[in-house]
Amino acid sequence: MRANLKRTWANLSQEAIDDSTKPEIWRKLLFSFSFFHANIQERRKFGPLGWNISYQFNDSDLETSFTMLKLFLDQTDEIPWDALLFVTGHINYGGRVTDDQDRRCLMTVLEKFCQNACLTEGYKYTPSGIYYGPADGKIESYRDYVDNLPITDSPEIFGLHENANINYNIIESDRVIETILSIQPRL
Numbered sequence: 001m002r003a004n005l006k007r008t009w010a011n012l013s014q015e016a017i018d019d020s021t022k023p024e025i026w027r028k029l030l031f032s033f034s035f036f037h038a039n040i041q042e043r044r045k046f047g048p049l050g051w052n053i054s055y056q057f058n059d060s061d062l063e064t065s066f067t068m069l070k071l072f073l074d075q076t077d078e079i080p081w082d083a084l085l086f087v088t089g090h091i092n093y094g095g096r097v098t099d100d101q102d103r104r105c106l107m108t109v110l111e112k113f114c115q116n117a118c119l120t121e122g123y124k125y126t127p128s129g130i131y132y133g134p135a136d137g138k139i140e141s142y143r144d145y146v147d148n149l150p151i152t153d154s155p156e157i158f159g160l161h162e163n164a165n166i167n168y169n170i171i172e173s174d175r176v177i178e179t180i181l182s183i184q185p186r187l
Contacts, residue, residue: 004042079116
């Protein structure tokens with residue numbers, strides 16, 4: 001999560017995060033959407049526990065979501081949450097999702113990051129409170145928050161049980177062993 005968010009926020013500028021008629025809401029939701037994007041990309045590491053089918057979500061999905069978010073915020077007085085959920089979940093990201101259960105999972109994850117509560121100070125993305133929406137501020141404050149995220153992600157940010165790490169570690173161990181065996185000389 002940390003590296004993914006770091007890359008996203010390294011590509012943004014102060015002008016970009018101030019460029020809205022509702023700058024505070026824009027910045028909060030910009031961070032929330034980037035957190036969602038990192039979340040669904042990083043779920044892949046858990047294999048079938050994360051997604052039934054491995055999807056290649058990319059930065060264009062996030063950029064399109066940012067564009068649509070800005071349009072919705074700048075052109076309406078109230079935040080159209082249902083329209084944001086639909087466009088982001090079913091069109092921007094959901095266009096890649098072919099499995100019905102994965103689409104349902106994607107929409108459930110998105111609802112955690114695309115709701116009115118995300119605009120409140122200290123909104124927590126996880127029950128432990130390790131992952132939360134940072135206070136509104138300059139771009140450096142968001143980058144500092146990202147720099148202080150844990151290096152190793154807890155499965156709770158993905159909505160998974162701690163045992164999901166066991167499965168991930170087994171998959172990684174098998175990959176390492178297969179690689180070692182594949183480079184062994186054959187007699």
